[in-house]
Amino acid sequence: MTLFASPADFRAALAELSAPDETAIAAAGARQAELTKPAGSLGRLEDLAIFLAGWQGRARPRLDRARTAIFAGNHGVTVHGVSAFPASVTAQMVANFEAGGAAINALSGAAGLELKVTALDLDTPTADFTTAPAMTDEECLAALNAGAASVTEDLDLLTVGEMGIGNSTAAAALSARSFGGAPADWIGPGTGVDAAGIARKTQAVERALAFHADATRDAFERLRRLGGREIVAIAGAVLRARQLRVPVVLDGFISSAAIAPLAADNPTITVHCIAGHCSAEPGHRRLLGHLGLEPLLQLNMRLGEGSGAAVAVGVIRAALATHNQMATFAEAAVSGKL
Numbered sequence: 001m002t003l004f005a006s007p008a009d010f011r012a013a014l015a016e017l018s019a020p021d022e023t024a025i026a027a028a029g030a031r032q033a034e035l036t037k038p039a040g041s042l043g044r045l046e047d048l049a050i051f052l053a054g055w056q057g058r059a060r061p062r063l064d065r066a067r068t069a070i071f072a073g074n075h076g077v078t079v080h081g082v083s084a085f086p087a088s089v090t091a092q093m094v095a096n097f098e099a100g101g102a103a104i105n106a107l108s109g110a111a112g113l114e115l116k117v118t119a120l121d122l123d124t125p126t127a128d129f130t131t132a133p134a135m136t137d138e139e140c141l142a143a144l145n146a147g148a149a150s151v152t153e154d155l156d157l158l159t160v161g162e163m164g165i166g167n168s169t170a171a172a173a174l175s176a177r178s179f180g181g182a183p184a185d186w187i188g189p190g191t192g193v194d195a196a197g198i199a200r201k202t203q204a205v206e207r208a209l210a211f212h213a214d215a216t217r218d219a220f221e222r223l224r225r226l227g228g229r230e231i232v233a234i235a236g237a238v239l240r241a242r243q244l245r246v247p248v249v250l251d252g253f254i255s256s257a258a259i260a261p262l263a264a265d266n267p268t269i270t271v272h273c274i275a276g277h278c279s280a281e282p283g284h285r286r287l288l289g290h291l292g293l294e295p296l297l298q299l300n301m302r303l304g305e306g307s308g309a310a311v312a313v314g315v316i317r318a319a320l321a322t323h324n325q326m327a328t329f330a331e332a333a334v335s336g337k338l
Contacts, residue, residue: 004145014266024053028323031060035326052319055246061156062156066112066114066313068113069237070161070162071117071118071147071230073120073125074165075166083197084191084192089165091119120230121229129212135225140232143227143236144235144236148237151244159276160238161310171256171257173226174258174261175260189302239269251276253281256275260290275291275293275294
């Protein structure tokens, strides 16, 4: 599918975002008010049910078909020693996903999520973005369209995740380019680098920001210059999900950074998104603040792969179970409101 044939197509889609169904929101809110519990006593579970109702366009939302979409890509910036692992691990982990042996396989199964893995030109890393744009226009568009193709209109929910050695460096660069701040504000251990590794990551981001300082700052150019194929694919998936009114659960720092360039241009891109968790990567909490998202969970996770988002789906299922299965005051013959 070629949804974005040109940068102009992408920019137009980002400028014209759909809104939730207000009638469904009102109906879901009215149902919550009649359930056998004190008003507001289920906290964010109530909010989640109403949120899902708005995007699914029905007073009783459901998760009959939910998907984890994982994208994998390799990064030229790894030549600077920014990761504790070699780039070859990306392909090895993709094989592990396909064999069913990764954390996301187990967590997707536990959450009732189908798993779709898309590997993006793993034999062709992006360019080293400290000295050149990471991708050409055509390469960036191809990654956007690969992400968009992972979303189908029959989905009730989409979660997104990634695999890409070096991608926490790209995420830091995208966050800094989108929302400002010093590179050190966005840098963390990623795969577990030591202090020297963090210094190398910081230097790489500093050089990248300096090299691209005079470039156009719109979302497409930020993604093209500083992103990776898997990061750009997440951006394409989230934008396509918005077009199809499919709610999205974001994973950690990388998937949040994928929409940072979009949010810098149109902050309402986050309205159909849930932050599944706040990862242990230091920049994630800061980034969620800029995105205006409050995480559902904080479990000190930093694996990526969509793992935190998958765990959060269990909470979302609990929200829908209470919303759809509890009795109303009238049905339970309970007098008045609790």
